[in-house]
Amino acid sequence: MGRYFRRKLLIYLLTFFAAVSINWMIPRLMPGDPIRALIGRAALRAEAADKVAEYFSRIYGLDQPAWRQYVNFWTSLFKGDLGISIYLSPKPVTQVIRDSIPFDLGLLIPAILCSWIVGNKFGAFAARRKRLDGIVLPIWYVFTATPYMWLAILLAYVFGVLLGIFPIAGAYSFAISPSLSISFILNYLKHWFLPFLSLFIVQLGGWAIGMRNMIIYELEADYSRYMESLGAPRKLIRRYAFRNAMLPQITGLALQLGVIVAGAVGTQVVFSYPGIGYLLLQAVMYKDYFLIQGCFLFIVIGVLIANFVIDVIYVIVDPRVRHGMGGETA
């Protein structure tokens, strides 16, 4: 178990290190003088330009040797200094991102958990039931092949425009300001529902397919066969298979996080939902490079934390890892 965690932590640390290094390196690898390119490309107002230029000279310090620049980059990172947003200047990038994180978590966590649970249950239920499987499996494939943003567009068009039941932009109405009142919460939930639904549906397909295949695999496994030979009822065999099939699905959750984040970006853009995904679009449109880099770092950190949480859960549920006897080692 110790070995398992040490290994995982090493991977995460290296990943974080790599992500920060990429963040530092990429602007410097691009052709031309990065500062001039950045300021030139960004549509800057005069007062913002000063602030940006000042930041550049401090953070980039291009007259200094490369290793010094690199160290400076890390230092300011640990101070929480990710630069100043050009698009929302003079707000610091860290603050801009911090403001949008609650919307991300509020959308992503329920969508991921619900789709994972429902997908697993459904996938397990349909596996090895020939008729149902024949009908349901193609549906799952269509779900999982659908681009997140397209499903979002479709839902927005049908439920928002044609039927007019749900709002299609923002996290809450402009007329209302965030508070803990019932009317605000209802308003928030109404805005939340369609983005949630589009994330939920696309992911649902993937989990259901994964579970179906795992269950079939487990039902073919020797232990299932032996239970069957001893006349154990289908129910018990399926229960065992389900439990064992859950383990790879947990690992799968960790592997899918990156894809889900991508999906969230598309969905938020369609619904103008003020999470990091939407922020990222704005940043790209305004060529707000600090904000892009900041979003990148935060997404990486978020995914790493989520990965770690999943690892801890995995250790709790898989006795093989708990006893240091293999299981998923990587």
Place this chain on the structure above:
Amino acid sequence: MAVSVKNLKIYYQTLRGQVQAVDNVSFDIKDHEILGMAGESGCGKSTFSNSLVLLKPPMKFMGGRVELDGESLPLADFRKMNEFRYKKISLIPQYAMNALNPTRKIGRMIAELLASRGVSFSKISRELDRRLKLVNLNRSVMKMYPFELSGGMRQRAVMVIATLLDPSLLLADEITSALDVSTQKAVAKMLVQFRDMDLVKSLVFVTHDISILYQIADRVLIMYAGKAVEIAPTKKITKEPLHPYTRLLISSLPDVGVKYSERRLAGIKGRPPGLLNPFPGCRFKERCPVRFEKCDKEPPLAEVSENHQVACWREVGNNG
């Protein structure tokens, strides 16, 4: 007569046609008897043992009858067979080392399995302890996960589980193939002990390794390409094998304990025929050193002397 098998036909349904894995096989097993079943891989011996406990597609019941303690087994009816599984017929599978759910403690798995078969775990708990001792396992294995045990320990745990409800018929499928010679002997001894203590009434010991049968079997049945070709008491069949295939099998065994299957049978040229639409007549004829025209007709399994049956025209001809 504990078990009687009559004209049993088990085929595999494949897209290219039916594979005649067990074709018209008949024999008996007496109470208190250990029957050794031997043959090359693919001769139908594992199909036979599997068909008695878990007959499901692509395996297909094509006819015949199996009686156990006077009751006819509903082999083709998967559900009805559940009455017999475990309680009357049990299995120690080839894959015994992987036969336990990897994420359940062994004791809990047994309890859940028994409960699902309507047997109370607490009532059987003392007996379980006694049997664990028989196979040299400590009671503490009940609180362990399968991966905490060695392969041999897992196999012995499965031996205990399989026989827990005192089945009338126990099928042991290639359980010694993966073991070294001294462990093979120990396992064989345990099975004989199970029989002697009446934990199982009769036992079919399936193997490709004839040498182990000297130590355990009362009688030996030789299978070739889906057919039973010779049945006789162990001593008799080793001293005076009649079927040309049996002869070659036994003469190609250099010493007791050496596994011949690691090479293809050295003394016998060629390989067994495919069982998808096999040619008519004796299935061994193409490899047989003593074939003659009559072999184009299928030889019956006929009694040539007391307790000795063989399916070969040469032998049948001698008698009649």
Place this chain on the structure above:
Amino acid sequence: MKKNEFLYFALRNTRMQIGLGIVLFFFAVMIIGPSLTDYDPNEYSGPAFARPSEDHWLGTTFFGQDVFTQIVYGLRATFIVGAVGGGLATLIGLIVGFIAGYKGGILDEILNMLTNIVTVIPTLALLIIIAAYLPYRGVVSQSIIIGCIAWPWTARAVRAQTFSLRSREFVDLARMSGMSSMKIIVQEIAPNMLSYLFMALILQFGGAILAAATLDFIGLGPTEGISLGLMMQNAVLWSAIPLGLWWWALPPGMIIAAIVSALYFMNTGLDEIFNPKLREM
């Protein structure tokens, strides 16, 4: 004999038939399409937001561009990204997986670590940060970036397969007869995984299309030309949804979903063909 049998099952498999049919259909649209339309993809060729009609089969955009023409040319980008991005990802995954699985030891440790790191970093975020700094982006450069990032899962799978093949008799034999590692991988191991590799390629093909669509959608697509993702972005940015321009907002994404679904169908079809256990009796 064995190949014919494979082809026989492949062509009889319903999922394979449906999937291949859809993919070929859109491929044909991409090839024939330009000759069916009189417009350029970005030309302002008609009245703004016109409904589908004889002149404009799928209507026009906010600016009066012909939607059908954009789709026809956008399909080209889709197939290029799938082929180049998916192909490259499969190739890198293959090389890394083969080397790690066959050589083992320290090389395996390092490659495995690399694979894990690239797996953990969210692909899209990495794509964004690279794409954002490229002053000029074309369909091919986008494909190459996608290919360089999407390989890890293929590498994992190939590694595991290679690992299990490595200890087989025929590989031992090849090694003892003095064949070089490279030759063993190419001549002994790869052919035994061919079915598997083909399926991986199909999945990567679909994955690359989806990744490119998302990139295009957030404005990091090709700087010139047209793609289905770009069409979706324009539709959303120019309020096609609130304005009810369904013929502009819906078809591009629907086509992507159709093509990728079809690829996944082909994949399960192949799975059934290669794994007789899943074959219906």
